[in-house]
Amino acid sequence: MRFRREGELRIPVRSEDVLSEASLKRTPLHDLHVELGAKMVPFAGYDMPVQYPMGILGEHQHTRGAAGLFDVSHMGQFRITAPSYDAAAAAVEKLCPNDFRSLQSGQQRYGFLTNAKGGILDDLMVTRDGETLRMVVNAACKDADYRHIAASLPADCRLERLDDFALLALQGPKAGAVVARLAPASAKMTFMTGAALEIAGVKCYATRSGYTGEDGFEISVPGGTAEAFARTLLQEPEVKPIGLGARDSLRLEAGLCLYGSDITEKTTPVEAGLSWAIAERRRKAGGFPGDAVLQKQWAEGVTRKRVGILPEGKAPARAHTEIANDEGREIGEVTSGGFGPSLGKPIAMGYVATASAGIGNAVSLVVRGKALAARVAKMPFVQHRYHRN
Amino acid sequence: MSAIRYSKEHEWVLVDGDTATVGISPYAQEQLGDVVFVELPEIGKKIEKGKELAVVESVKAASEVYAPIGGEVVEVNNALTDAPATVNEDALGKGWFAKIKLANKSELDGLMDEAAYKAYVASL
Numbered sequence: 001m002r003f004r005r006e007g008e009l010r011i012p013v014r015s016e017d018v019l020s021e022a023s024l025k026r027t028p029l030h031d032l033h034v035e036l037g038a039k040m041v042p043f044a045g046y047d048m049p050v051q052y053p054m055g056i057l058g059e060h061q062h063t064r065g066a067a068g069l070f071d072v073s074h075m076g077q078f079r080i081t082a083p084s085y086d087a088a089a090a091a092v093e094k095l096c097p098n099d100f101r102s103l104q105s106g107q108q109r110y111g112f113l114t115n116a117k118g119g120i121l122d123d124l125m126v127t128r129d130g131e132t133l134r135m136v137v138n139a140a141c142k143d144a145d146y147r148h149i150a151a152s153l154p155a156d157c158r159l160e161r162l163d164d165f166a167l168l169a170l171q172g173p174k175a176g177a178v179v180a181r182l183a184p185a186s187a188k189m190t191f192m193t194g195a196a197l198e199i200a201g202v203k204c205y206a207t208r209s210g211y212t213g214e215d216g217f218e219i220s221v222p223g224g225t226a227e228a229f230a231r232t233l234l235q236e237p238e239v240k241p242i243g244l245g246a247r248d249s250l251r252l253e254a255g256l257c258l259y260g261s262d263i264t265e266k267t268t269p270v271e272a273g274l275s276w277a278i279a280e281r282r283r284k285a286g287g288f289p290g291d292a293v294l295q296k297q298w299a300e301g302v303t304r305k306r307v308g309i310l311p312e313g314k315a316p317a318r319a320h321t322e323i324a325n326d327e328g329r330e331i332g333e334v335t336s337g338g339f340g341p342s343l344g345k346p347i348a349m350g351y352v353a354t355a356s357a358g359i360g361n362a363v364s365l366v367v368r369g370k371a372l373a374a375r376v377a378k379m380p381f382v383q384h385r386y387h388r389n
Numbered sequence: 390m391s392a393i394r395y396s397k398e399h400e401w402v403l404v405d406g407d408t409a410t411v412g413i414s415p416y417a418q419e420q421l422g423d424v425v426f427v428e429l430p431e432i433g434k435k436i437e438k439g440k441e442l443a444v445v446e447s448v449k450a451a452s453e454v455y456a457p458i459g460g461e462v463v464e465v466n467n468a469l470t471d472a473p474a475t476v477n478e479d480a481l482g483k484g485w486f487a488k489i490k491l492a493n494k495s496e497l498d499g500l501m502d503e504a505a506y507k508a509y510v511a512s513l
Contacts, residue, residue, distance in 0.1 A: 001398050001413055003420050004450040056448040057423040245422070245449055314426050314470070316446050339425040339448050346426070368428070368444065
């Protein structure tokens with residue numbers, strides 16, 4: 001048989017920064033992953049754990065039921081300092097259609113960098129930390145993002161890469177209790193807020209957010225303390241290490257986009273169903289790359305939309321599977337697809353022609369030459385369980 | 390019944406008379422991880438050695454299973470449709486894929502016995 005890997009961890013389109021396998025980078029937790037028996041794979045230039053001995057299904061279910069610890073240190077952590085937060089946010093808003101200027105200190109918001117055609121260069125998280133703007137971007141895009149942002153910042157703004165910091169995500173319904181046990185101050189944090197905390201004696205910056213649809217935290221700690229910090233978290237009875245394989249199935253069930261697959265330089269936020277992340281003020285006033293394209297799409301509609309898809313049979317439909325209508329005409333393509341462990345059946349997302357994008361609409365998925373029945377479905381496939389208040 | 394034989398592509402064959410039961414090795418199932426779907430061939434399909442016999446999907450990806458010997462598919466393990474994880478749990482037993490009526494018994498000569506396959510896996 002031939003073992004295939006490409007369905008698993010796709011490298012985003014801007015691959016100029018991806019290194020060859022021989023020069024893979026390591027996160028501060030690399031030795032710990034190996035010690036825990038992880039299967040390591042190259043991802044975005046890093047040697048990363050795709051799964052531990054528990055296996056992807058078990059790790060997925062563990063995260064949905066208790067708390068999973070993910071090493072996401074490969075992602076880019078940036079900090080922008082300026083005469084004021086507003087100056088930093090205004091500079092970032094020149095590159096992003098999102099509203100970051102209205103953030104209060106400790107608030108976090110999802111957003112994206114766009115190009116002149118309204119395509120998405122990367123998606124990211126911004127947090128206001130006092131007068132500083134913190135940003136987390138995708139691993140495979142971080143070098144390009146850094147150059148892109150640095151090139152446009154005014155002289156009084158300073159962009160720093162926090163490459164000496166690790167990033168750990170603790171996700172799942174028990175994550176709140178675990179972090180509260182080690183840092184009581186975290187208990188009052190709600191979804192999409194950030195705070196400087198001391199967790200088990202380690203100074204860190206944590207946000208209550210993640211990529212699984214569950215409650216949880218993303219915790220930035222100095223690289224030198226990361227391994228001891230991860231070991232402390234793993235000693236808690238609810239916590240198990242989780243690899244990138246389950247991270248992908250968890251985010252797909254949560255209907256969250258994977259940059260490079262579901263959103264790219266060739267998809268706009270309007271087509272991707274991400275207009276909710278663009279505030280009214282920015283829609284009207286524009287002032288970001290691709291503003292005219294997006295304004296035209298809001299006014300006139302789009303020709304294709306990102307939708308959820310539920311195959312009716314048991315065969316998973318992977319990325320790049322053709323989507324056809326009931327007459328057999330091609331209407332789109334799957335961008336992420338696989339098995340949803342929480343549902344016990346295959347799930348997918350992709351782009352279809354707007355006329356076919358209604359929830360419940362019958363489509364077919366062309367898998368290995370056969371047209372398999374499927375329906376356009378509401379996302380998320382698994383209800384989000386964020387800690388909103 | 391003869392002894393089990395393996396291909397370099399990690400399929401196994403167990404011959405009984407002129408029929409061979411085919412599956413994937415414990416090494417293969419471990420490499421795949423949790424199996425969530427198996428697409429089996431149609432009964433009556435004539436297949437050549439080295440051609441695609443089945444598709445096995447893990448959470449991560451779809452992988453092809455090749456026919457380690459050629460012949461006609463006479464039976465498939467339909468139990469895998471509802472319980473694909475059987476491939477992980479019992480790769481050499483209940484996790485079999487198909488039974489093939491051998492077209493050419495000499496094709497078995499190119500396959501490895503247990504000891505040779507173990508040495509081959511150890512070298513990977």
